[in-house]
Amino acid sequence: MPKPNPEKQRVALMPCGGIGQVISTVIRRASILAWEEASDRILLVNSPAAAAGDEDEIQNLHEHPVLAVDGCLERCGAKLLDEIGVKDYRVLFAPETLAKRRLSLSGVSRSTLGEKGRKIADVFKGEIFLILLEVGKRVKE
């Protein structure tokens, strides 16, 4: 039986690359934190570069299970994955998490986050890890 290739079992994490809303800064921080803690399980994908046709980013999205984190109703991450023909993806929709966890971003600055924003980013990091566990189980199966 061939050994599983750990490289192929990594999940491509593609956070919202937006800039106008606070949530994109929160998601960005959460994703970098998750990647720093588990770079053996996570590949970080730059959505703007993928949108611009970067071959390496697009290849990663096709070769690994993908978790997109969308920040708002525009769902740019999911739309991009559809555009480039990625079939195997999950979406963490941030507004749902905010509602489910009763979190408010009021008073949080999109440029610096501050303590409140950093705490919310930690919550999102936890949500990312929960989904990674599910995706990891599925990959092993």
Added chain:
Amino acid sequence: MRKVCLMTCSALTDVVGSVARRAVYLVVEELRPECTVLGCLPATNAGVKEDMDYIRDYPTIAVEGCNRRCVSVVMQKKGYRPVLIFDVGEYLARGGIQPEPGEIKELGSVGKEAARLVAQKVAGLVDTLVKEEQ
């Protein structure tokens, strides 16, 4: 007064993306709030109306992080071109400014100073475009 659209690199794994983001926030929120709008690159790619209106109606400065030129490429996909390109990576390299890679998620003093310098340069470009429009 007509406005100028700023659209920036948002690279995740390169500290230049963090510097670029902070720099455009400084321009839009503090240095030139009256004459700038912030265009969102992924939203532009997704065809979101507000962002498409920005690049159609206003001259756009592409604040690029590296020679991949993601902002310019996405704008071209949509049938538009930036009127100016500011390359943050090149500017920092020329000035010998090197934020630490560890500053990606939160800029330290070097990264913040780099962002301030970039913001001042970009604000100067905004002024030039606004004058040309008058």
